[in-house]
Amino acid sequence: MRSITRAAIVAALVSLIVPQAAFGMAKKPLVIPHLDTAPVDSLAPVSGEGASRMSLLTASLSLISGGNAGTNSIAFTSLTDGDIVVVTDPNYFTGHAGLFDRSHYSGILSYAMLSANVQPYNGVQYEKCAKYRLNDRAYALRVPQEYGHRFAVRDWASRQLGKPYSILATKTDLSSFYCSKLAWAAYRYVAGVDLDADGGFWVWPIDLVNSRYTALVGYWG
Amino acid sequence: MRGGRRVWLLAGGVMALAASLGSVCWIGLQRPADASTVTSGALAVVLLPRADGSRLAVVDLASSRVVRRIELRSLATDIAVDTSSGLVVGAQAGGFGPAIDRAASLTDVRTGAVRYVDLPVIDPGDVACVGGRAFLLHSTLEASGTAFSVADVASGRVTGSGNIPGPPGLWASAAGAIWSTGSDSAGRPSLRRIDSRTLCLSTFGLGGFLPTGLVEAGGRLLVLGTDDASGQVTSGAVVAIDPGEGTAVARGTVVGLARSPQCAVQIGGRLVLGDWNGDEPEGRVLRLLDATTLHDLGSLGVDGIPCALAAWGDRLLVVDRERGRLLVVDPATGRTTSAIELGERDLVFSDVVVVGERK
Numbered sequence: 405m406r407s408i409t410r411a412a413i414v415a416a417l418v419s420l421i422v423p424q425a426a427f428g429m430a431k432k433p434l435v436i437p438h439l440d441t442a443p444v445d446s447l448a449p450v451s452g453e454g455a456s457r458m459s460l461l462t463a464s465l466s467l468i469s470g471g472n473a474g475t476n477s478i479a480f481t482s483l484t485d486g487d488i489v490v491v492t493d494p495n496y497f498t499g500h501a502g503l504f505d506r507s508h509y510s511g512i513l514s515y516a517m518l519s520a521n522v523q524p525y526n527g528v529q530y531e532k533c534a535k536y537r538l539n540d541r542a543y544a545l546r547v548p549q550e551y552g553h554r555f556a557v558r559d560w561a562s563r564q565l566g567k568p569y570s571i572l573a574t575k576t577d578l579s580s581f582y583c584s585k586l587a588w589a590a591y592r593y594v595a596g597v598d599l600d601a602d603g604g605f606w607v608w609p610i611d612l613v614n615s616r617y618t619a620l621v622g623y624w625g
Numbered sequence: 626m627r628g629g630r631r632v633w634l635l636a637g638g639v640m641a642l643a644a645s646l647g648s649v650c651w652i653g654l655q656r657p658a659d660a661s662t663v664t665s666g667a668l669a670v671v672l673l674p675r676a677d678g679s680r681l682a683v684v685d686l687a688s689s690r691v692v693r694r695i696e697l698r699s700l701a702t703d704i705a706v707d708t709s710s711g712l713v714v715g716a717q718a719g720g721f722g723p724a725i726d727r728a729a730s731l732t733d734v735r736t737g738a739v740r741y742v743d744l745p746v747i748d749p750g751d752v753a754c755v756g757g758r759a760f761l762l763h764s765t766l767e768a769s770g771t772a773f774s775v776a777d778v779a780s781g782r783v784t785g786s787g788n789i790p791g792p793p794g795l796w797a798s799a800a801g802a803i804w805s806t807g808s809d810s811a812g813r814p815s816l817r818r819i820d821s822r823t824l825c826l827s828t829f830g831l832g833g834f835l836p837t838g839l840v841e842a843g844g845r846l847l848v849l850g851t852d853d854a855s856g857q858v859t860s861g862a863v864v865a866i867d868p869g870e871g872t873a874v875a876r877g878t879v880v881g882l883a884r885s886p887q888c889a890v891q892i893g894g895r896l897v898l899g900d901w902n903g904d905e906p907e908g909r910v911l912r913l914l915d916a917t918t919l920h921d922l923g924s925l926g927v928d929g930i931p932c933a934l935a936a937w938g939d940r941l942l943v944v945d946r947e948r949g950r951l952l953v954v955d956p957a958t959g960r961t962t963s964a965i966e967l968g969e970r971d972l973v974f975s976d977v978v979v980v981g982e983r984k
Contacts, residue, residue, distance in 0.1 A: 474676070475971070475973050479904070479905060480903075480904065481904050481905070491721075493676075498722075500721035500722060508792060510835075510837045510887075510902065511837070511887060511901075511902025511903050511904060512902065512903030512904070512973075512974060513702075513902065513903065513974060514902075515750065515764050515792060515793045515794070519721075521721065521722065521725050521747060521748065522722055522723060522725055522747070523725075523746065523747050523765065526746065526765045526766060526767055526772075528766070529748065529764045529765050529766055530764050530766070530792045530793055531721075531748070531764055532702055532718070532750050532764065533903075534674070534702065534903065534973060534974050535676075535700070535702075535718070535720065535721065537903075537973045538674065538675070538676035538700065538720065538973055539676065562792075565766040565792070566766040566767060566768060583721070583722070
């Protein structure tokens, strides 16, 4: 019963907020509208004044998110340092984002994606590329006008390794990160470009897809 | 009255018999439906990855049949066998965000029973077993490097933890130790040995050799990789390492593969190498080397896409990623003697281990 309720809530929210036509497109969609709520990674413990920032909807989204069983065939060989990968899935409402580090890539079982996960401490980490293939859809993004900064962007992100995870800190607070904030901050503070398509308190993974500064290297879904 | 007592005794006996029969039936009903098909012989265990919970397909190699499918609680990205207990240990990395996990699964594939050991940190991506203990490499970086956890398989308890400098690399057990790859302070590739008892770390330089695989074969550590830093790999190499000194004792060149070798398994006097790493193009060819001299012996064509290898006596076990099959191959002739459907196709990746030996 609970799963049915969850599925119904997911279906309703997805149909309401994310046009299905926006997914499954071979080219980059111009805009995928959404509410500026926190990425679902927000199950980390919360306390203090930051806790009050978490909206009811965010909490609800956290509860209805879950695992998925889809796959995609993202070609990591088409990526270069500093490229951003965003994966989404109907059951993983906000998706996930990571920054590619080619110097650590030797196949999909290697740890070459820089991101942050739910862990109060040591949240910024390298992830196995194979995990990004276990979602329904994958967007590979590049920032063409900052291509010359790609190594600096990658190195900036790698210097954040081991920093704590937090969904409640402001975007400009560089003492903690969540997945899409890491990629956003790397471009913001190395190249001076703001990849958050619609501003707001949080930068969603899909904000990086929607950004006018990112170009689609590839879409797999 | 005496006759009545007999009736009561008879009735009591019938009821006791019925009760015992009932309990036998009840016990029978509680057993997994496929339990009777799990033999005491060798079993191949194939990892079928899924973000919402990986599966283990258990194959009875004597009858070439899948006898059990075991569902794990989260995505497992690697499996290994603890030879002292026969349990299969899974690195339960989980997915992203709230779906991430921090456990090792301990599976008795003969009964289907699974236990989970909660680990101190999240995202264990690789596992290797030595001396009844499972060593799990996390992708989580701490101040002193990448975290690893140690769990005693028999008791299911975490018994240790540590760090290796830098980001996570390759991870394997060989010659009674745990081995990993990384970079030194100048960014040059290096090999690390973790003493399985003391957890002390030793580091050895690899020169310009770029490792793409670490395997134990015939009691030796083999480092698979390439000398070509340009990425335009035309040939790979295999280096056998002295586990005490960390120095190369033998070296062989690998030709005929699309990329540098990623995995290897020793079968008799042959070393079988594969180059699957998830990138296109996916080859259908394995390479054979002399296990002692590392001299090239030619190639072995596979009826499928070989993404994981294991040895079963004198037979080679190959997971065909594309069609989701376990192939039993005679490496001497290249003939596939059995092809077992695993129930899932287009595997994102896989792993295969053998529990029990071939008689």
